[in-house]
Amino acid sequence: MNPRNVLRDDHYQEDGRGLVGNIQCGDEMLVVIKVDKEKGTIADCKWKTYGCASAIASTSVMSEIVTGMPLDEAFEVGPKQIAAALGQLPDHKIHCSVLGDKALRAAINDYYTRTGQHEKVIKEESRIICKCMNVTDHEIEEAVLDGARTLLELQEKTKMSTVCGKCKDDAETLLKVYMKKHFS
Numbered sequence: 001m002n003p004r005n006v007l008r009d010d011h012y013q014e015d016g017r018g019l020v021g022n023i024q025c026g027d028e029m030l031v032v033i034k035v036d037k038e039k040g041t042i043a044d045c046k047w048k049t050y051g052c053a054s055a056i057a058s059t060s061v062m063s064e065i066v067t068g069m070p071l072d073e074a075f076e077v078g079p080k081q082i083a084a085a086l087g088q089l090p091d092h093k094i095h096c097s098v099l100g101d102k103a104l105r106a107a108i109n110d111y112y113t114r115t116g117q118h119e120k121v122i123k124e125e126s127r128i129i130c131k132c133m134n135v136t137d138h139e140i141e142e143a144v145l146d147g148a149r150t151l152l153e154l155q156e157k158t159k160m161s162t163v164c165g166k167c168k169d170d171a172e173t174l175l176k177v178y179m180k181k182h183f184s
Contacts, residue, residue, distance in 0.1 A: 003056050003057065003059075003060035004060045004063060004064055005044075005045055005046050005047060005060065005063035005064065005067075006046065006047065006048065006060075007030065007032060007046035007047055007048040012032055012046060013034075014032035014033060014034060014046075014107075015033055015034050015035040015111045015114065015115075016032065016033045016035065016107040016108055016109075016110040016111030016112075016114065017030070017031075017032050017033075017106075017107055017110050018030070018031045018032075018102070018103040018104060018105065018106025018107030018108075018109070018110060019031075019103060019106065020099055020102040020103045020106060020134050021050075021051075021099050021103075021133060021134060027049065027050060027051035027052075027055055027099055027133070027159065028049065028050045028051070028099075029047065029048075029049045029050075029051070029055070029059065029099035029100055029102070029103040030047060030048045030049070030103060031045065031046070031047045031059070031063075031100065031103035031104045031106070031107045032045075032046050032047070032107060033045050033046075033066075033104075033107045033108065033111060035071065035111055037115075039070075040070055040071055040072075041068055041069060041070050041071065042066050042067055042068065042069055042071065042074050043067070043068075044067060045062075045063040045066050045067050045104070046063065047059045047060075047062075047063055047100065047103070049099070049100075051099065054089055055099060055100070057086060058079075058082050058083070058086065058089070058100050059099070059100035059103075061082055061085045061086050062077060062082050062085075062100045062101060062104065063100075064085075065077060065081065065082070065085055066104060071108050071111070074104065074108060075104075075105055075108050075122065077101055077104065078101050079101060082100065082101065099133075099159075102134065105122070109121045109122065109123075126138040126139075129160065129167050129170050129171060129174065130158070130159075130160035130161055130167040130171070131166075131167070132160075132162075132163040132164055132167075133158070133159045133160050133162070133163065135158045135159065135160035135167075137174055139158050139160075140154065140158065140160070140171065140174045140175065140178065141174075141178045141181075143157040143158050144175060144178040144179060144182060145178075145182060148175070149175075149179070150175075151168070151171060151172055151175065154171060154175055
């Protein structure tokens, strides 16, 4: 009911900006950060989302968690840490916490790029499977390791294939591949 650190100023002078998702396909998340350059920490984290209440709550909590945190530690913040800070989310809403951390990582990488610290940019060698929700093959593997065993469970954890459905066949194939890789 009272989200914190919502981006309300269209003229906010950020040091890094990350935008993920696709408003035409569903949720979209924007995260902007200001960096304390001397300390290498996030001095301020603001966000704006088009999503459900769980996505709003997750991103609000994430913005509080990472403020004051070193950039390298903030880059590692993920859905499990966000859900724990919320006091857990219902299983069918865990997927709502994934856009904020993706947008945060994009904002941190953007900061490094803007400041010429290209060696610090972390690019995951991954392939985007779901273009609508920007879900990669690595995230599908993480979801399988985190308990996804069916397409529905994969969708709940990642939000992939919930909009246009064009990635459904690839998602089902990768689900089987990662199940075999890790559990056979």
